[in-house]
Amino acid sequence: MATATTSMSQPHQKSGVWDWLTTVDHKKIGVLYGVSGFSFLLLGGIEALLIRTQLAVPNGTVLDAELYNQLFTMHALTMIFMAIMPMGASFFNYFIPLMIGARDVAFPRLNALSYWIFLSGALILTSSFIFGGAPDGGWFAYAPLSSEDYAVGRAMDFYTVGLVVLGLSSLMASLNFAVTIINMRAPGMTMMRLPVFMWMTIVVNFLLILSLPVITVALAQLYFDRNFATNFFSPAQGGDPILWQHLFWVFGHPEVYVLILPSMGIISEVLPVFSRKPLFGYAAIVFAGVAIAVLGFAVWSHHMFTTGLDTVPKIVFSASTMAIGVPTGIKIFNWLGTMYGGQIRFTTAMYFSVSFIALFTIGGISGVMHGSPPIDTQQQDTYFIVAHLHYVLFGGAIMGIFAGIYYWFPKMTGRFLNETLGKINFWLMFIGMNLTFFPMHFLGLSGMPRRVYTYDSGFGWDAWNMVATIGSYILAFGILIFLFNFFKTMRQEPTAGNNPWDGATLEWATSSPPPEHDFDVIPEVRDRDPLWYDRDNNIQQPEPPEENHIHLPPPSYMPLIMGFGVALIGIGALSHLAMTGLGVAVVIYSIWGWVLEPID
Amino acid sequence: MSEAVTHAEHHTSTGVDNRMLMMWIFLASECLFFGSLISTYLIYQGESLVGPLPGELLNIPITSASTFVLLMSSVTMVLAVYGAQHKEFLMMKLNLLATIILGTIFLGFQVVEFTEFVHHGLLLSTNQFGSSFYLLTGLHGTHVGIGVIYLISLLIGSSRRNGLGKDAGLNLEIAGLYWHFVDIVWIVIFTIIYLIPS
Numbered sequence: 001m002a003t004a005t006t007s008m009s010q011p012h013q014k015s016g017v018w019d020w021l022t023t024v025d026h027k028k029i030g031v032l033y034g035v036s037g038f039s040f041l042l043l044g045g046i047e048a049l050l051i052r053t054q055l056a057v058p059n060g061t062v063l064d065a066e067l068y069n070q071l072f073t074m075h076a077l078t079m080i081f082m083a084i085m086p087m088g089a090s091f092f093n094y095f096i097p098l099m100i101g102a103r104d105v106a107f108p109r110l111n112a113l114s115y116w117i118f119l120s121g122a123l124i125l126t127s128s129f130i131f132g133g134a135p136d137g138g139w140f141a142y143a144p145l146s147s148e149d150y151a152v153g154r155a156m157d158f159y160t161v162g163l164v165v166l167g168l169s170s171l172m173a174s175l176n177f178a179v180t181i182i183n184m185r186a187p188g189m190t191m192m193r194l195p196v197f198m199w200m201t202i203v204v205n206f207l208l209i210l211s212l213p214v215i216t217v218a219l220a221q222l223y224f225d226r227n228f229a230t231n232f233f234s235p236a237q238g239g240d241p242i243l244w245q246h247l248f249w250v251f252g253h254p255e256v257y258v259l260i261l262p263s264m265g266i267i268s269e270v271l272p273v274f275s276r277k278p279l280f281g282y283a284a285i286v287f288a289g290v291a292i293a294v295l296g297f298a299v300w301s302h303h304m305f306t307t308g309l310d311t312v313p314k315i316v317f318s319a320s321t322m323a324i325g326v327p328t329g330i331k332i333f334n335w336l337g338t339m340y341g342g343q344i345r346f347t348t349a350m351y352f353s354v355s356f357i358a359l360f361t362i363g364g365i366s367g368v369m370h371g372s373p374p375i376d377t378q379q380q381d382t383y384f385i386v387a388h389l390h391y392v393l394f395g396g397a398i399m400g401i402f403a404g405i406y407y408w409f410p411k412m413t414g415r416f417l418n419e420t421l422g423k424i425n426f427w428l429m430f431i432g433m434n435l436t437f438f439p440m441h442f443l444g445l446s447g448m449p450r451r452v453y454t455y456d457s458g459f460g461w462d463a464w465n466m467v468a469t470i471g472s473y474i475l476a477f478g479i480l481i482f483l484f485n486f487f488k489t490m491r492q493e494p495t496a497g498n499n500p501w502d503g504a505t506l507e508w509a510t511s512s513p514p515p516e517h518d519f520d521v522i523p524e525v526r527d528r529d530p531l532w533y534d535r536d537n538n539i540q541q542p543e544p545p546e547e548n549h550i551h552l553p554p555p556s557y558m559p560l561i562m563g564f565g566v567a568l569i570g571i572g573a574l575s576h577l578a579m580t581g582l583g584v585a586v587v588i589y590s591i592w593g594w595v596l597e598p599i600d
Numbered sequence: 601m602s603e604a605v606t607h608a609e610h611h612t613s614t615g616v617d618n619r620m621l622m623m624w625i626f627l628a629s630e631c632l633f634f635g636s637l638i639s640t641y642l643i644y645q646g647e648s649l650v651g652p653l654p655g656e657l658l659n660i661p662i663t664s665a666s667t668f669v670l671l672m673s674s675v676t677m678v679l680a681v682y683g684a685q686h687k688e689f690l691m692m693k694l695n696l697l698a699t700i701i702l703g704t705i706f707l708g709f710q711v712v713e714f715t716e717f718v719h720h721g722l723l724l725s726t727n728q729f730g731s732s733f734y735l736l737t738g739l740h741g742t743h744v745g746i747g748v749i750y751l752i753s754l755l756i757g758s759s760r761r762n763g764l765g766k767d768a769g770l771n772l773e774i775a776g777l778y779w780h781f782v783d784i785v786w787i788v789i790f791t792i793i794y795l796i797p798s
Contacts, residue, residue: 106618171629179622183612209625213633221640224735229725232640238647238728247636595753 022555024108025516030094031412032115037086040122041398042479044078047071049476052436056469058457068453069136070129070155076139077159080259081166082122084393087401088262089118089170092177092201094412098507099195101186101525103518106179108553109594114173116563121169124570125162128155131574135159138451140248141222143233143241148226154574160223161573165566167212167219174205174212181205186506188525192286195505196279199286200265203293207254207261210297215251218244223573242307249300257296259393260360261289263400264331267353270407271335273503274350275342278529281334288327288334295324305373306380314373321371328364332357347501348422352403355430359395363388366441381451384444390437402429402482407501414494414512421485428478435471439464504529509541517552520544553599562590623774627781630743634785637739638792641732645797648727652720658794659713666709667790670744673702674783681776685769689758692772696755699779703748710741733793740789743782750775 020028051071054062063071093111097104105111128134133155137146146156181194181202194202221232222244231237233244272279279285301309301317309317335357344350366388370376379385402425409417448461455461499508508531510519521542527533534541565586572580612618676698683692714734722730754775758764764771 106622175622175625175629178625179618183614183616183618183621185613189613209629210632213629214636217633217636217640220739221735224724224731230731230735231725231728232731238644238649239731240643243640243643247640250636595757 019555021560022112022557024104024112024553024555024559026093026097026104026108026111027412027514027516027518029111029115030090030092033086033093033118034090036115036119036122037083037090040078040082040086040126041084043126044075044083045476045479047075047078049472051075052469052472054453055455055465057466058455058462060454063453065453066133066136069451070134072451073136073138074126074129074134077125077135077163079393080139080255081163082126084259084397084401085170086118086122088204088259089114089173091197091262091266091401091404091408092173095408095507096177096180096198096201097184097518098510098514099198099505100181100184100189101506101519101523102180102184103522103550104553105176106184107176109556109559109599110172110176112556112559113562114169114176116560117165117169117172117566120563120567120570121162121165121167124165124567124574125158128158128162131158140252141244143222143225143239143244144235146222146226146244147234149234151226157223157226157574160219160226161570164216164219164223165570167216168566170208171212174208178202178205178209186522186525192283193525193528193530195265196268196282196285196289197262197265200261200268200289203289204258204261207258207293207296211251211254211258214247218247218251221247242304245304245307246300249303250297252303253300254293254296256392257292259397260400261292263356263397263404264289266400266404266407267335267356269503269505270349270353270403271338272529273407273501274345274347274353275339276345276502277338277342278504278532279334280337280340281330282528284330285334288330291327292324295320295327299324302371302376305376318371318373322368325364325368325371332361347406348417348419348426349403349406351423351426351430352399352406355426356396356399356403359391359399359433363391363393363395366391379444381449382444383440383448383450386450387437387440387444390433390440394433394437399429402426408507409489410496410500411507411512411514413490414496415489415492416496416500417485417489421481421488425478425481425485428474428481432471432473432475432478436468436475437471439467439471443468499531504532506530517548517550520548556594556597558590558594558597562587562594565590617770620770620774620777623777627777630781630785634736634740634788637732637736638788641736641793644728644732648729650727652717652722652726652729654729654733654793654797657717657720657722658797659716660794662709663713663790663794666706666713667786669702669709670706670783670786673699673706674780676702677776677779681769681772684764684772687768689763689768692768693755693758696751696758696772700748700751700755703744703751703779707741707744707748710737710744714738737789737793740782740785743785747775747779747782750778 020032023029050063051068054060054068093105096102125135132153135141135155135158137151137156137159141156141159144150146159181198185194221230224230225232225234225239231239233239233241235241268279268285298320299317301313302321305314305317339354366384370379370385370388406417406422409415443461443464446460448455448459455465494512496512498511500512501508506523506525507514509523521544523530523541526539533539565583568583568586569580570583572578572583610617612621614621616624676695680692680695680699683689683695722733724730724734754764754771758768
């Protein structure tokens with residue numbers, strides 16, 4: 001039985017809206033991130049469907065160029081920052097404490113704050129549609145198109161402000177998770193006994209901690225260029241638009257590893273369980289993940305091969321880009337080695353995981369091609385790149401996330417998503433995804449440029465565009481099947497026990513869903529696969545004590561209030577200084593309240 | 601009895617307190633933050649199309665004085681941390697106050713310098729020197745300002761009935777990390793902007 005101390009100024013309800021608004025429980029915050037992230041996935045999907053509908057036929061009339069530019073910009077921003085990253089954060093939040101044998105993250109209120117700031121940033125950025133137009137310069141916002149001369153109006157200011165706020169949220173969350181994983185592991189949980197998902201999490205956190213500051217500086221410089229007449233990216237005064245590209249991609253490339261590594265971690269958890277075999281080559285997978293992250297900081301100019309770089313930098317970045325294929329390949333072979341000789345159970349989660357391996361490999365192959373500057377000269381800014389990025393981000397990241405959803409759904413809700421509907425969901429997504437994106441390789445090789453709102457007939461692009469659009473609708477239908485599965489399942493009674501899949505890691509050592517305090521007794525870890533080891537060696541789990549005086553951090557208003565203050569600061573940066581001042585005042589008030597409120 | 605709330609002396613896997621570890625990792629991100637700003641300044645050195653130029657404006661003797669003030673504030677910070685760790689709270693409070701005053705004096709120097717430069721015609725928008733100099737040193741000054749507020753809060757907190765509690769040493773040490781970092785960044789800025797070009 002958990003107790004929580006309260007005071008007059010602190011909330012004390014256990015249910016209802018206020019519970020969710022003031023929670024500092026990592027599981028609830030994980031759910032908040034997950035629901036938000038999935039909602040934005042749907043929004044990003046609608047943006048994509050509009051794009052595909054426009055491109056279904058030559059000279060389409062569904063969207064004009066203006067709106068088209070906003071849609072492809074926001075589709076990318078939505079998917080990257082408001083769908084994939086938050087869904088990753090959802091799993092980090094829910095499972096870090098459970099997998100390392102802790103009861104919460106290191107800083108529960110900071111955790112809640114990260115979510116509320118995320119929501120502020122996401123709403124600020126998305127609201128741009130109704131406040132004069134969404135950003136329309138691509139998610140990468142190259143200068144000088146992003147300058148006040150060419151990007152008239154406030155759309156690109158929504159871009160800078162929205163991303164700075166979102167970046168702040170990610171940075172706080174990353175600091176929190178890094179400290180938690182390093183410092184709060186259960187007895188016996190050495191670093192080399194951490195689940196691979198935890199290793200990928202900590203690597204992702206460090207990628208963000210080191211890359212977010214760079215884009216923050218770039219965004220500040222762009223904001224100042226647009227609003228305070230500085231000259232960072234304007235050639236007329238001696239500025240260099242290429243500086244923007246460097247700063248952006250020093251962040252942007254590690255960012256794509258932020259997007260893929262969590263899913264790589266998820267399938268590293270799912271494959272062993274449904275192969276009934278320990279992960280093959282644990283150490284190699286861990287070191288490969290770290291190597292990918294380190295190398296990921298050394299490849300950014302492969303996005304700039306066509307900007308007039310000198311030959312030596314091109315060679316260097318080409319070499320480092322191809323080198324990343326090595327640790328990635330190590331992971332692929334280790335996943336295959338995990339399944340080989342195993343007793344495979346074909347659950348939906350397993351389907352998504354296996355498809356990850358195949359689809360991500362396809363994306364990786366096209367990626368290595370881009371790594372060659374002469375080849376990239378043809379491929380840059382064509383649909384070949386669109387094919388690559390969607391194979392790695394949809395075929396990789398999204399399929400991995402769905403594997404995680406199906407795998408961990410019983411743990412989080414006590415219910416099993418229906419397997420038949422799950423398989424239909426999977427096949428529709430798999431077929432839809434391939435129909436949509438495989439033809440884009442052909443479109444790119446035959447010269448169809450990216451980011452064009454329409455195309456003429458007679459280039460040989462008509463048929464494949466139609467196929468891609470049909471594929472996108474099949475994919476969308478698959479998502480609808482998932483939603484149907486979700487709502488149907490949530491109406492059922494919870495039936496799942498602690499460890500329905502016979503998993504090996506610590507989250508399966510507590511009830512489904514876990515109690516508020518996660519573990520009745522903090523487990524002691526003797527092996528990399530703790531539950532399998534204890535089962536195979538007949539180690540009895542300790543009895544929970546008669547009375548559990550577990551002290552949990554109380555709920556708090558302060559993260560919500562501070563999040564609101566940050567939102568005001570952001571809104572003020574888009575409108576009036578007075579609003580920013582009010583936001584700063586609210587933030588200061590909330591810091592004062594935060595520091596002074598009792599947490600014991 | 602198990603505790604989910606972490607505070608000083610609570611067991612951690614590394615032996616380092618969670619808040620201390622977080623400050624260290626946060627400072628790593630701050631290295632990248634200032635690194636990007638300094639890189640921008642270096643890239644645009646010599647690229648201004650119009651004046652005023654650094655050689656005409658930068659006043660090394662005066663800025664050396666302000667640098668000395670900031671360095672001294674790090675000395676007083678060390679003494680404040682020592683005081684907190686050894687429960688000599690008068691020493692802690694006096695040195696905290698001294699650090700706050702010295703930090704504020706440094707900020708005063710910055711305000712005077714910026715005002716001088718503006719009078720000589722250097723604005724954010726004037727040229728590359730203006731843009732990159734004001735953004736870099738302005739953001740650094742903001743960090744010093746936040747540090748001063750941080751230290752004032754600790755000073756106010758230590759004046760309460762229970763003071764800063766049993767965590768006083770830890771809290772001061774963490775603040776000290778931040779303060780020294782901001783000082784080190786200034787040393788780098790001072791060297792790169794003022795000393796090397798001359």
